[in-house]
Amino acid sequence: MPNLKDILAKARAREHTVRICLAGDVAAEVDRLEAELAGLSQWQQESLADKNPGLELAEKIKAARERMKEAEVDFTFRALGAKAWSDLVAEHPGKDSDESWDAESLAPALVAACAVDPEMTPAEVDELFEALNFGQRQQLIDAAWQVNGEATTIPFALHASAILASHTEGK
Template structure:
């Protein structure tokens, strides 16, 4: 069994990432185009042999908008804070009765403190929060909180498990 010196050399803080699509306008465009496509599939009938199905053009527009959405995705990476930094951050944002922290100030401070890519100040987090919706804000908060509070274990992957099983059977 390794001694503590060897364990400390191998130990790394927990990291976690979350990817957000920042093109809210493109999301609305995809939804609008998909509604048009759905409406068309119920009503369009060709009026001649040369008639082109308008669904093809809509499908291409949907694909282009989805591609623009993918290009707008940003990965936010977080790293667990050390015990002292975590404790100091909690102390700087005390909660009210029965609360461990102030729910209005602590999330932005934690996101800022734990963010490693991109690095953000609390003011930049506040500015970002003004353009994100509640679900996106929750995704950032959850990633920053969980990287600091969840134990690290080897995650189970259903997708990889299926591939591992098929590889094992092929031997």
């Protein structure tokens, strides 16, 4: 039976990474191109010389999606220890007695405190939040909450299990 020192030697804080696409303009381009492509659903080839105009649009969509992937940035968060969590919450008390903390001020502070790659100061989080939309900000906030609030369990990996089963005849 392991002792506590052995257990603590193995313990690692939970981490979680989210990818944020910073190319909002390219996302809009993809939306526009996909709408244009959807509008061609009634196109029919009238002669062998006719080329499907959807092919050119599909190529443009593919190129734009690649630019979006290149504009993605990984943000990695690590859970705070019990004291660091308690201290951070204490720095952001609720506005009334019903609230344990002020979620509005705690959220960006939590992002800064948990960000390990890239590391960010509270001022840098504020600057980043000015450049992001609400959904992107929420992704970062959710990741910081998740890394601190969810237990670490071994997830079931459906795709990996299916691939392995197909190579081992289900055994």
